[in-house]
Structures are given as structure tokens and as C-alpha cells.
Amino acid sequence: MTEKPRVFHLITRLLKGGAEAKTIETVTGLDQYEFVVGFGSSFDSDQVEYLNDNNIYSKQFKTIQHYNPVTSVPAVLSVARYIQKEDFDCVHTHSTEAGIIGRFAAALTGTPVIHTVHGVPFADDRNTVLESFILTCEKLAAKRTDCIVTNADAIKQDYLSRGIGSKDQYTTVYSGIQIEQFDKASPAPDLDTSAISIIMVGRLADGKGFEDLLDALQLIDTERISVYFVGEGPIKNRLTSLIDQYDLHQTVQMLGYRDDIPELMAGADILVLPSYREGTPRVITEAMASGLPVISTNIAGIPEQIQHGTNGYLISPGDVESLAVYIEKLVESQSLRKEFGQAGQERVRKFSVERMLTDIDSVYQTVI
Known part of the structure; x- marks a missing residue:
């Protein structure tokens, strides 16, 4: 043999x-x-x-x-x-x-x-x-x-x-990714279903853009929004301080490391990933499989996942104002979220x- x-x-x-x-x-x-x-x-x-x-x-x-x-x-x-x-x-x-x-x-x-x-x-x-x-x-x-x-x-x-x-x-x-794990998942029970849930998944580290999302939330009405940071990493304390400084502790929750990402995605409405450095992020592929619209940056392989205006929006790294504008657009339109989500599920098969x-x-x- x-x-x-x-x-x-x-x-x-x-x-x-x-x-x-x-x-x-x-x-x-x-x-x-x-x-x-x-x-x-x-x-x-x-x-x-x-x-x-x-x-x-x-x-x-x-x-x-x-x-x-x-x-x-x-x-x-x-x-x-x-x-x-x-x-x-x-x-x-x-x-x-x-x-x-x-x-x-x-x-x-x-x-x-x-x-x-x-x-x-x-x-x-x-x-x-x-x-x-x-x-x-x-x-x-x-x-x-x-x-x-x-x-x-x-x-x-x-x-x-x-x-x-x-x-x-x-x-x-x-x-x-295992696409079936995401398109058939049941929503996680600890996400607020009465609000529009924005999820950001990744290592809490420089270059991921967590601070940019917090800055963008300063520019919009957060009354209808719940934001979830999923992950652990070296800037955890810094993010906690910023959340307190911006008085966002009722809007933003830090969930730490979770192994139920399919269920979290199933309970969320929007994925945000305003990174400065990436390859072709798996978390975006997972969001697409889950039927979520995505807001991310136009770097590396992300434009091969997200078609601007079709299954999400692309911004330049550090463009907090555009990030805020696109969050508001998706928060305000359930039909747009659904349209983008369905387009993502069709596109995800190649991944x-x-x-x-x-x-x-x-x-x-x-x-x-």
C-alpha cells in the first residue's frame, strides 16, 4: 500500500x-x-x-x-x-x-x-x-x-x-466555510430582538476597526440599535474605556469569545468589519451564508466577497462618516437588508x- x-x-x-x-x-x-x-x-x-x-x-x-x-x-x-x-x-x-x-x-x-x-x-x-x-x-x-x-x-x-x-x-x-452551519442556524437567545442588531466578530486588536465603529455610532441615533463585539484580544480594556467615554454602555455589549458564531449571525441584522488589514475574511463569508448585509473596507479580497450596493457596502479604511451613513441606511430599511442578505447567500457558494x-x-x- x-x-x-x-x-x-x-x-x-x-x-x-x-x-x-x-x-x-x-x-x-x-x-x-x-x-x-x-x-x-x-x-x-x-x-x-x-x-x-x-x-x-x-x-x-x-x-x-x-x-x-x-x-x-x-x-x-x-x-x-x-x-x-x-x-x-x-x-x-x-x-x-x-x-x-x-x-x-x-x-x-x-x-x-x-x-x-x-x-x-x-x-x-x-x-x-x-x-x-x-x-x-x-x-x-x-x-x-x-x-x-x-x-x-x-x-x-x-x-x-x-x-x-x-x-x-x-x-x-x-x-x-461549512455553509450549511450558517444558513440553517437558530438565533442565539441572548441578542436583543427588539432592536436592529449589529455584530462585529474578530480579534480585539489594532487594525480591525473596532474604534471606527464606536466613532461612527457617535454620529447616528443609536436608540434602535444594539451592537455586539464578539472576540477577545489585547485592546479589550481600551475598547471598554471608549464605550464608557462615549456613553455607549447601553448600546454596545462585549460578548467575549464565542463558539456559537452561526447562532449569533442568525440573530443579527448587519455585520460590520471596518478593517485596515485583511485577506478574504471568513467572518464576511459566514455573514453572507447567514443572509446578513455587510459593511466593510475596500481592501485585499473583500471586494471579491462584497459587491458594493448589491450585498453590502464598501468604505475606505478610516472613513468613519461613510460607515455611519451606511449603517443608517441599513438600519432604516428592512427591505434593503433583506435584498442584500439574499444576494449574499447566492454569492457565497463559491466560498x-x-x-x-x-x-x-x-x-x-x-x-x-
Whole structure:
């Protein structure tokens, strides 16, 4: 019997985000391969336990740290030794730090390597020195990559415009979700059904735009609105202070981390995601499957999910005034919310997990 090809996935942080979700869907959904998942110093024990429960071996590399160039060289050597020892058929890297470290490690061992770009790491609100350093590393790592997978065509074009890799290296694989979990979910009981519910789901971190949503609420009448922040993260205390400062504590509730996202979506009316940095956010796909209109930013792969004026609205990052205008439009019109929601449910089929797994398998067949 032919042994299964062995693929080593390496991701910077094994938390509960979109990149991690796509990675876990891949390693648990493609049973014709043997997978190992490596991750850096930051991880969520629930994710490790989930992998173990699904018979996926995982390994931590403590020298892989978020934006810490000091530990990068030791990390490359450590990962290279592990790849060499385990004799993998392919390395599949994710996210910026693990993507750079893992590709250099794979090059040292002569192992074929695939890199998935889950989101564009370049943004106007970042330090220019850091931006330049990341760009240089990405260009060098691309020369050592057999295939670069992007979550959207727009991300591919962005990378090519920056001189990262060549056109023939790229392929687009949209992040997929279990659509049925969302279009058949029952509403969560703890959402206020007497108000128009706006939901924002994501890690409470800089660049997601939580503060922009709070600023937009200052510009509109919030009497009919309930807003829910779903997630945990480092800016939680800052957001709590802003909610108090803006006197929004009766409008905005912070629900923390929740594992019933389909039910929360089913009980909500609008999804808002005014991010500054993204790939092709799974949460938008989930909202589309749930029949929710979406207000988000016109960056990365989001315009490939949201067609402005058809299933949602797109704004420029930081455009709080437009955000407020579009919130008001959707709050005031039930028929518009329904129209946009139905359009999203029709469009979401191209973002199914089944299609994603088929496309990733095709990449593996080509590279391995």
C-alpha cells in the first residue's frame, strides 16, 4: 500500500482566527495526506486539543514569535532540523513570520514548499521601517517558494505589484466555510430582538476597526440599535474605556469569545468589519451564508466577497462618516437588508469548504 504524502503545516500563532481556521479545515478535511501542524510561541490550548482529537500531531516552536526578528535565525535552524528529521514531502507555511521562517528552513533541506498568504501584511498605519523589512523578507522568501496561494486575486495583484514572486507562482484558493452551519442556524437567545442588531466578530486588536465603529455610532441615533463585539484580544480594556467615554454602555455589549458564531449571525441584522488589514475574511463569508448585509473596507479580497450596493457596502479604511451613513441606511430599511442578505447567500457558494479543499488538493498534487 502506498504511504500517504506527509505535509508539514507551519503557522505563526495557533489562535482562533481565520488563518488558523483555514489551516485546521485543510488538515482535518483532506484524509489522503498525513499532516503535522507546527506553531509558534502563541497558541490556544483548545486548538491544540482539537487537532489531537482529530489525530493530527502538532509541535510548538517557541522561537517563532510575532514580529520578533531576533529569534528568526534560531527559528529557521530549529524548523530546518525538524523538517530534515521527519522527511516531509512538502512544507505548507502560513502567515508572515512562519511563512518567512518556514520557507527558508525548507530551502535548507531541499523540501518543496507552499506558502498561503491569508492577509496582506502591508498597511499605511504601520512603521515604515518594519514595512520595508517585511517586504525585503517576502521578496527573498518568494524565490524559495514553489507555489504561493492567495485568498483572493486582489492579494496576488498586490504582491506582484510589490515585486514579490512571479505570476506563474500564484494560485487563488478562497477560504471556505461549512455553509450549511450558517444558513440553517437558530438565533442565539441572548441578542436583543427588539432592536436592529449589529455584530462585529474578530480579534480585539489594532487594525480591525473596532474604534471606527464606536466613532461612527457617535454620529447616528443609536436608540434602535444594539451592537455586539464578539472576540477577545489585547485592546479589550481600551475598547471598554471608549464605550464608557462615549456613553455607549447601553448600546454596545462585549460578548467575549464565542463558539456559537452561526447562532449569533442568525440573530443579527448587519455585520460590520471596518478593517485596515485583511485577506478574504471568513467572518464576511459566514455573514453572507447567514443572509446578513455587510459593511466593510475596500481592501485585499473583500471586494471579491462584497459587491458594493448589491450585498453590502464598501468604505475606505478610516472613513468613519461613510460607515455611519451606511449603517443608517441599513438600519432604516428592512427591505434593503433583506435584498442584500439574499444576494449574499447566492454569492457565497463559491466560498464553500468543499471547493476550498478540492483546490488545495490540486495544489498539493502539482507540488508533490
